[in-house]
Amino acid sequence: MVDGYEGFREFVLARGPALMGTAYLLTGERHLAEDLLQIVLSRLAARWQRIERDGNPEAYARTALYRESVSWWRVRRNREVAVAEIADATGTDDFTHASVRRLVLQRAMARLTPRQRAVLVLRFYEDLGEAETARLLGCSAGTVKSQTHHALRRLRSIAPELAELLAETDSARSGGAR
Incomplete structure (x- = not known):
């Protein structure tokens, strides 16, 4: 049975570790990186057919990672490290x-x-x-x-x-x- 997400699963298996590395570099903390990547991948999954059809899911994912990490900063502006x-x-x-x-x-x-x-x-x-x-x-x-x-x-x-x-x-x- 094809559910429309097989390509998404393959993408996550193939590119997930590299995306996790980028998320970690952006957040500086493993757990925050996991959260960031999970949010971005859930958004990708919801739009997967369109993203896959457009032909560059990794670029979409990386852009989403960068933008989401910046939006987190706006929300957590006063967070101490x-x-x-x-x-x-x-x-x-x-x-x-x-x-x-x-x-x-x-x-x-x-x-x-x-x-x-x-x-x-x-x-x-x-x-x-x-x-x-x-x-x-x-x-x-x-x-x-x-x-x-x-x-x-x-x-x-x-x-x-x-x-x-x-x-x-x-x-x-x-x-x-x-």
Whole structure:
């Protein structure tokens, strides 16, 4: 028996983990990411036949993730984010350094606004240009530029220990080598 959702099930099985990764980057918390993805997938399911017919369900899902994460921020504007202190990494082990850097980045990203997080995820994780980022977020390219600038400046002030990572990001964006 075909119920009209077989393509949806296949899509979720194939692309669900990648979408979960993006949701996690946008929210910074596993449970919030699961909630965000569940909301977006339930909306996709309700419109699945039209979305599948239009031919790019992943783009639709990603756009919905970005926009929903920004709308959550508008609703939860006064929510506080608890950030624990991170132990100083004195070891020379590359794994330890990478783990500490990832934790510092995760906590610093959690202190950005959802729109700033969305812009950084789209620009640097998804490697999209300003115009495509603006289209997905429903804003102007100028807003993307200013949000990127403000988010990177905020990251520098929140977590100066990320200076090396941010320098790599600046170099990559300006055409330099990584």
